[in-house]
Amino acid sequence: MRVFEKNPLEKGLAERLREHGVSRRGFLKFCAATASMMALPPAMIPAIAAALERARRPSVIWLSFQECTGCTESLTRSHAPTVEDLILDLISLDYHHTLQAAAGEAAEAAREQAMRDNHGQYLLIVDGSLPGPDANPGYSTIAGVSNYSMLMEAVEGAAAVIAVGTCAAFGGLPAAAPNPTGAVSVMDLVKDKPVVNVSGCPPVPMVITGVLAHFLTFGRLPELDEYHRPLAFFGQSIHDRCYRRPFYDKGLFAETFDDAGARAGWCLYRLGCKGPSTYNACATMRWNAGTSWPIEAGHPCLGCAEPRFWDAGGFYVPLSVPTGPASDYLLAAGAVGAVAGAVVATKARGRAKEEAAVRQPVTVEELEQKL
Amino acid sequence: MSDPMDFLLLTKGPLFNLAVTVFALGMAARILEILVNGRRPNYSEARGGQWLPGLRTVLTRSVADPGTFKRAPFNVVVGWLWHLGFIVTLLFFIPHIALIKSLLGLSWPGLPNPVVDLVTAVTLVALVATLVHRRTHRVKRRISTPEDYLVWTLVFLLVLSGYLAYNRIINPYPLALGLHILCAEVFLIVLPFTKLTHIFTVFIARWYNGASFGRRGVES
Amino acid sequence: MSERIVVDPITRIEGHLRIEAQMDGVNIAQAWSSGTMVRGIETILQGRDPRDAWAFAQRICGVCTLVHGLAAVRSVEDALAIELPTNAQLIRNLMIGAQYVHDHVMHFYHLHALDWVDVVSALSADPKATSTLAQSISGWSKSSPGYFSDTQKRLKGFIESGQLGIFANGYWGHPAYKLPPEANLMAFAHYLEALAWQRDAARLQAIFGGKNPHPNFVVGGVACPIDLNSDSAINAKKLAEVQSVIASMRQFVDQVYVPDTLAIAGFYPDWFQRGEGLGNFMCYGDLPATGSADPATFLFPRGVILNRDLTTIHEVDLHDDTQIQEFVSHAWYDYKGGKDTGLHPYQGETRLDYDGRGGVKPPYQQLDVTDGYTWLKAPRWKGHAVEVGPLARVLMLYAQGHAQTKELVDMTLTTLKLEQRALFSTLGRTAARTLESKIVVDAMQGWYDALVANIKAGDGRTFNETLWDPATWPREARGAGFMEAPRGALGHWIVIKDGRIDNYQAVVPSTWNAGPRDPSNQPGAYEAALADNHQLADVKQPLEILRTIHSFDPCIACAVHLVDPVTGERIEVKVV
Amino acid sequence: MSATMSGLPSIPVQVETPAGGGACHGNALAILHEVRHALERLISTGEATRIDLHALPFGAGDEAWLTALLGTGEVRATIEALGPTSVQETAIPGVWLVDYHNAEGQRLALHLEITCIPGILRTQCRELDTAVATLDTRLGAATPGGSRPLS
Structure with missing residues (x-):
């Protein structure tokens, strides 16, 4: 997946930074921050510096479907690299509804141009789920085109696809029961291109930029877990x-918000924390x-980076508690059983x-007399 | 079911409901049957009270008499170990308490997790020792039925899966937790129909015994 | 035949919005506003734990990331009559305040500014003259010639790279851009600075709510406890951080946002004469001094203004089912009682019916505006189409004689040499947003001081536990949670039955503003505003449409919603 | 105590006990052990080690506890490049705290470096190519009538 072959005249990152008056120390510091952001050990910094020396700005096309813009908002909160560094120095963000200047036909033209110019090499980022091929295409359109058509058209020339946020990665909120719009995830539809899932509702900003930085630095995607999430960020649970x-x-637990345990920072398991099952x-x-x-900040983890977290039991219900009305079943079945047992026994007793x-x-x- | 999260949700939702239903139906039927049936009437004149001897037997039978201990010290000690271990992990692990509270509305203080973890490890060792003993002891091997092995396997898997999940030896966690819950569900489903029923009937039986002896004026 | 202009996607907004405008020569004769994406969050909410509702509702929108969460929490608190501890009220106010200022600044610089600022023109600016300009309007420290020269160099390097990224295909050089190069360069520098500043501002919600976007809330208070001696609670260190964020917000509003708004507006006086729209305005009111039960204690008052008549404020009752109603005569929904009926949110019902209600099969060129043409419903107050948002709030404050508002509005009008009538316009709306940011950011300091005083007085309570357990709830309850969201009046209505959500509905600011025509063919606020005195210099580059639409700060994911059929009738849906 | 040794108070060690106690959540201790190994490595093989403290699950008080325990040594430097970076030798010789911030003062990374001198402090060889030219320019500006290098 070499994406940097297109324009040999374009300068590497180190050179671009130097032209802005950034010193070599500044560049090294940038590499240190990048390593930290990619959750790579500091021993990797020289390798990252060497790679970034040559890195060119890859074209990035960002499609927003059934989403809330929380993922984009999260991206703008990234402080290393900052979103302004990202869009001015690191990537070429050629289509992004919330940030781009162009609108309407001009915006669509910019997307088509970028797709043509960088065919086979651009990164496609998607946030939001989309109505699947069997759902009514009218549930979500852009420029009169269904999300499904737009995604499939854009995927065709992409080097790789990054599904940002739990909606794009796993269907997220729109796909929560009863999934009224037939929403599906990107991975449900894209089978012939590498897909990275950066889940979270929204994802941690540095995780979004970390994946981009990894692609930029090494020209390939990071190592992934079974859900296609980058292991560097999703390898361990919140709990661990x-x-x-x-x-x-x-065994010290907050029993409610604002009790002595909550104030002392005790574990939030009993308040429903999903940290143990959330990566x-x-x-x-x-x-x-x-x-x-x-x-x-005192609130249990909602588990927002996991598939189907919306349907995985109440947010304030401990992880070990069943999701259904099991106690009703217990009572009802117990009563029925008791009656059945009693009937059988009563018959015997009769x-x-x-x-x-x-x-x-x-x-x-x-007795003695009888005998 | 390829997705661990789907698997966990299945075990936490529909399967759990099913298990609880089967368990409650079976168990309630059996206990009610026992209680309503009572014992075979004893028409002889009572020579002593029933209640006190009944209660006393519930306690005394829990401790092996010196003779039994001498004949089979291994059975007594190891049996005690893992029974106690099982009860402690079942009733004093915080997530279990949270579960019981959601089902019955009852709650009590738990033990620190490392304590429960240690107890679990000891329980597992004791369970393995029990199996080895059962296989190597000539008489025991003869009298063991398939049900005995089934029950042993269920108990062992239940404790083991809990241990693996807690210590995060199986990953991802939703899979580990789902497996543990699944084991518990199988356990619950077969409980009313195997010798596992003794979890609930053992004290009734002992009381009946004690009471019966007491009526006859005998101390058991 | 006159031309139909289509702008889809409207970018630099939240969500998916399409505008179709019917031209009469160079004038816009009529316009139609269409939300083109639906998710069905209210359907998803049914049957769930009301205490969880906020997390679902919050994801209606990630830009106004706080408002739906809090409105949901308030709806449950209203239904169950839960009283809030003082600290929780103050912390929520601080979080709401931070939302306003953060959201308004980002809207101005990152969503709206490029309608007025020609980035390419900034290349020909003289950094020295830019510095002089910047220093003449504000005491903001980043104003040296070297600073602007560096910014210009960076922009130049970027544009010369040939990859214009987010600036590609902008309407650069459009005759409607009026700023001199120096003002463009200054604004571009502030575009970048605001990106940096907002990261800091967002930290306030993270301190209290754990993260931003999508901070956490809890029914009955706030999740963060207060304990000055604990590392894991709101302690002296965190309070000091809050204070420093508030200070940075105030400084940015005073020294950058307000001066920039006035400076830019000064070059576009004609935009104070168009884009007015309905002339009716509505506020639910917000930012309570104590509980949310008594509107008299709110910083933002409640009420309706009709026909620009600031002398009469009409009362609004969220529970009265004759006041707020939603219509679907031009939306892709169907009502049981026929498409022309209006329903109060408590009785709200909706069925997605794209094909049956005039939805054109994608890909399409043009909507069928005679039938349904949007996923937005048309909400009306006593049958009136009303505008909500900053302009409505500022007018309401002005009408009620709020001293700071009067001073700020009058100062603005004097500086720009405008009449009061100029407020009812595209730039009037944009200016109102800036002015209310100033009002809110000043109030934040007051809430912070009150919070510290309350803690010092020994009150550390942040959560009211009494009605946390659903077992303590009545079998049935219903409540309305309201907010003045940055974009305007927001209401969430909840019906609780047996501890579960029986019905849920949100009527949000952008539904009021971006909604379609109603059965009597009254247009929504966007549609009316676009039909007011808009001429397009170039129909291929409809910059003028963007200006007026952006002045409302559209938030379309918010606006599109639906309620599950109360009946058993189901939308035909394939669950994958 | 021999006369050549300084008294304890003159050693620039500053250990503050964490306020309120209980601030250490356990992870800081593990780091200290890692630092100890790294020091031994530095002494025996000269190999330097960097530990990224940002990547560790610290509690609110952990970092303060750790830095307080490591104390403050003799050398402190600030580098202005893409925002300030502060380099501080701790009271343990060879153990450095390098704290990277962006221009807005937000922390980018916090490293513990176990080395004789942190790399970022050194003059960068890559920049020496401009050194002579820069000096020449300045010389030229400082000398009335201009000046040519002697060479």
């Missing part, structure tokens, strides 16, 4: 990396330039009673 984990181990980087990268993350009724008690004396 949670700073409150020692409290879980000690994401919140616990280490945190949010908004390291300001905080949901668990640090026989015993009958026997008892014809019983003729004898005393020892009577």
Whole structure:
């Protein structure tokens, strides 16, 4: 997947930065931040520097379908690299509804131009789910074209597809039961191109930029887990990396919001934390330039990076609690069973009673007399 | 079911409902049958109370008498170990307490997880020892039925899957947790129909025994 | 035959919006606004735990990322009559305030500015003159010739790379761009600065809500406890961070946002004379001093203004089923009682019916505007089409004699040499957004001070637990949660039965503004505004349409919604 | 205590006990052990080590606890390149804290470097090619009437 062959005249990143007056130290620092962002060990920094020396701006086409723009908003919160560095120095963001200047026909023309010029080499980013091929195409259109047609057309010339956010990656909210619009994920439709899923509702900003930086640096996609998520960020569960984990181990739990345990930062398992079954980087990268993350701010993890998290049980119900009304079943079945048992037993008892009724008690004396 | 999350949701939802239903139906029927039936009437004149001896037997039978202990110390100690271990992990692991609370509305304090983890490990070792003993002891091997092995396997898998899930030896976690829940569900479903029923009937039986002896004026 | 102009996608907004305009020569005669994407979130909400509703509702929109979550929380709190601890109220106000300022600044610089600012023209600016210009309008520190020269160099390098990225195919050089190169360069520098600034501003919601976008909420208070001695709670360090974010917000609004708005507006006086639209305005009110039960304590008042008559404020009742109603006569939905009936949100019902209600099979060139033409419904207040949003709020504050508003509005009108009538226009809307940011950011300092004082007085409560357990709830309850979202009046209506959501409906600002015509053919606010005095200099480059549409700050994912049929009738859907 | 040794108070060590206690959530301790291994490696083979503290699941108080324990050494430097980077030797010789910030003051990365001198402090050989030219320009500007290099 070599995408950097197109324009040999274009300058490498180091040179571009130097032209902006960025020193070599600045470049090295940029590489250090990039390593940190890609969750790579600092020992990789020289390799990253060497790769970025040559890196050119790949064309990126960003399609938004059934989405809420939360993923784009999240992207703009990235502080390393910043979104302005990203769009001015690192990538060429050739189509993006929320940020691009052009509208209407001009916007579509920009997309088509970029697809032609970079055929086979552009990165396609998708946020939002889309109505599947069997759903009514009118549920979501852009420029009069159904999302499905637009995706398939854009995928054709893409080097790779990055599904940003849980909706694009797994169907997300639109696909939550009862999935009124027949929403599907990108991976459901794209079979012949590499797909990376950057899940999260929204994803951690640095995870989005981290995947882009990885592609930019090494010209290929990072190593993925079974859900096609980059292992560097989704390799470990929230629970395993949670700073409150020692409290879980000690058996110290907040029982409600704002009790003494909550104030002391005890484990939120009993308040419904889905950290144990959720794989994401919140616990280490945190949010908004390291300001905080949901668990640090006292709220249990919603599990938003996992498939079907919307249907995986109440957000305030502990992970070990069944999702259905099991206690109703327990009661009802128990009652039915009890009645059945009682009926059977009563019948047996009836026989015993009958026997008892014809019983003729004898005393020892009577017995002796009879004998 | 290729997706671990789908699998977990299946075990936490429909399968759990099914398991609980079968379990409650079977168990309630059996217990009610026992209670309503009562014992065969004893028409002889009572020579002592029933209640106190009944209760006492519930307690005393829980401890092996010196004779039994001497004859089969291994059975007694190891049996005790894993029964106790099973109960502790079942009733004092916080996620289990949360589950019970959601089902019955009852809740109590739990134990720190490392304690439960250690107890689980000991339970597993004791269970393996029990199996080895059953296979190597000539008499025991003779009297063992397929049901005995089935029940052993279910108990062992249940504890083992819990141990693996907690220690995150199987990944991803939704798969591990789903497997553990599935084991628990199989366990619940067969419980009313195998010797596992003793979990609920053992004390009734002991009470009946004690009461019956008590009525006869005998101390058991 | 006159021409039909289509702009789809309308970019630099949230969501998927299509505008079709019927031209009469160079004038727009009529316009139609269409939301082209539907997800069905309200259907998805049915049967779930009301305490979870906020997380679903919040994902209606990631731009106004706070408002739907909080409106959902408030709807449950209204249904169950849950009272909030003082700290929770103040923290929520701070988060709402941060949402306004963050959202408005990003709208101005990143979504709206390119309608007025020609980025390419900035290349020919003189950095020294730009510096002089910047220093003449504000005391903002980043204003040296060297700074603007560096910014220009960066822009030049970018454009010369030949890959224009997000700036590709903009209407650069369009005759409607009026700013001199220096103003363009200054605005471009501030475009980049605002991107950096907003990252810092977003941290306030992260401190209280764990992250932004999509911070966390909880019914009955806030999830973050307060404990000055704990690392894991709102402590002195975090409070100091909040204070510093508020300070940075105030500084940016005072020294960059307000001066830039006035400076840019000064070059476009004609845009204070078009794009007015309906002349009816509505607010639900928000930012309570205590609980949300008493509108009299709100910073933003509640009420309706009709026909620009600022002397009469009409009362709004969210629970009265004759006041707020939604119509689907021109939307891709069907009503049981016929498409011309209006339904209050509590009785709300909707069925997706794209094919049956005039939806054109994609790919299509033109909508069938005689029938349904959008996924947005048409909400009406007592039958009136009304505009909601910053202009409505500023007018309401102005009408009620709010001192700071009067001062700010009058100052703006004087500076720009405009009459009061100029407020009812495209740029009037944009200016109102800036002015209310100033009002809100100043109020934030007050809430922060009150929060600190309350904590110092020994009150650390952040959560009211009494009605947390659904077992304590009545069998049936219903409530309305409202907000003044940055884009205007927002309401969520919830019906709770046996601890579960029985019915849920959101009527959101962009539905009021971007909605279609109603049965009596009254247009929505966008449609009316576009029909007001718009001439296109070049029909191929409909920049004028973008200006007026962007002045509303469209948020279309918000606006599109549906309620499940109350009956058993199901939408034909293939669940994959 | 011999006369040549300085007294404890004169050693620039500053250890602050974390306020409120309990701030250490366990991960900081593990890092310290890793630092110890890295120091031994540095001493025996000269190999330097970098640890990215940002990638670790620290609790709110962990980082403060760790930096307080490592203390403050003699050398402190600030590099202005793409925003400030502060380099601080800790009270443990050879253990450096390198704190990268962007121009807005937000932290990009926090590294512990176990090395004799952190790489970012060194003058970059790549930039030496401009060194003579830059000096010449300045010389030219500083000398009235201009000046030519002597060579």
